[in-house]
Amino acid sequence: MLTVQIVLFDGFDLLDALAPYEVFCAAAMMSNDALEVKLVTAEGARAVASGTQGLPIEAAGKLDPNRAGIILVPGAAGDVESDGPDSVPAILARTANTKLTGMIREALGRKDIIVSTVCGGSLVLAMGGLLEGRRAVTHHLGMEVLGATGVLPVKARVVDDGNLVSGGGVTSGLDVALHLVERELGPRIAHAIEELFEYERRGIAWRAQGMVPNSEKTETDKESNLVLSTEAVNPPSPPLQNTSGHTESVFDGEWDVTIATPVGKMDVKLSIATSHGEVRGTATQGDETVKFMSPVIQGNKLTWSQQVTKPMRLNLKFDVTVDGDELHGTAKAGVLPASRVAGKRLKSTFQQ
Template identity: 30%
Template sequence: MNILIYVYNGITMLDAIGPYEVLRNIDGAEVNFVAEKIGSITADSGFIDLNVKHTIDDYSEADILLIPGSTISFMKEMKNKNVLNWIKDIDKTTKWTTSVCTGSLILATTGLLRGLKATSHWKSIQLLTDYGVIPTKDRIVEQGKYLTAAGVSSGIDMALYLSYQLVGEKETRAIQLTIEYDPDPIFDSGNLSKADKATKHLAEKKLSKVAFKSLGLIGMMNHAKGILKMMK
């Protein structure tokens, strides 16, 4: 089973690594990170790099394609015709095409989600409407072979659901235990519907801070329209 995770500079690392830790434990799975160019991919935090050894030109088919999101760099990927065309070509061969967080916006730009329901990070989910996609505030949204997950940590849940569809309950339970995924957070504020106004405000400030750090002033100016829409 060939699984490709597309990565790019500015990704939120857990969007890619969370699902990877689940999917790599599926018997017979071969998981590869791919980018436009071989070399170092830097996370939106600026502190973590991923050494990518394969380019998108190395692959013309896959059983599963996963597109992670980012704080702001997904907007650049949404304009990258080379990547968008590659996604559409790979999608013709996949059994499952998936995304995490704002990765769904990259996927939506290809037109593959038009008329379908999808989810994304709570801060950017309404941008899906620009591409004829129906925003759905569920943690995981399944539409045929398309699986979209909400923000960041939901990628783990999505990967476990995908594992269940591929290899069944017995193996998926074992994978969940292997990574000891037993969430029990100290606070119940991980969903927008559960967060109070002050928590939401502080979260938005933190997201804005990472966005400015990720792109800098010139990048923010280039993506001003989309950023302003996200901040409403």
């Protein structure tokens, strides 16, 4: 018997979870109970408050990441315009920071389990660092964020990447479930459900099969770590020199920085050095140190990209300015609200 486990979490979207639930229940009815479907949580049996006016749904048990079959993770329902604790990004990030992430990681390591997602469910997994390098889709508002986590976004209704099957916006839960029914039980059962529901799937499920379209044959742009000249915009200021005579920038030194994200503050140590017209930097958070990607200085403005893993896995784009020993600016990931960045220089490596 095929087991389907639909995972609920506080703030989950009702339609993301219950539309597939009904499809799988219909599949069980039409196949003489060839499958069973359960509502579960990472913690165990409990009433789970949905993100739709807190409507509670009862989960019958605990997710078993070692049980063969299908695991489905829905997205969240909440505020899509603010960056407060009830916003969709905040709910997804909180979920990614629970033990659910470890359980899904375990499930993805098994050959007899398909992990599926609907809408923001793929973002939960991506924010937990589980989908880097994988093909997936989410709600159209979250596609930039999905890409910022290292996922390869595909603009399709359903993306079938082997043991990972993801769906786009909220109503794609019907399409994901029907695709999985067809894949596991066959097209006749899936077609019978479509007739019963008077619903026809939209679009083609994307798979990494067949010829590759020319539009997908692109090369990654390479950017150099150059300090751009701003003489055409502002008069040049006298260069800052260190004791060895190498030209440096106003950003050089050690910085204590705080990033105020919608899901909590991040304390980061920045180390920035410029030599012979090239800027390099690292960011340290806890025991993890990462290098700046594509840093560019223009006068007192510095931009760069950086991957973070806490409080979620994201590729952030920084845009900051310096005023003496203070640093201010923003960090942004896709369409997520910009996070405020502020810091103070702890140690300078240059002299005027």
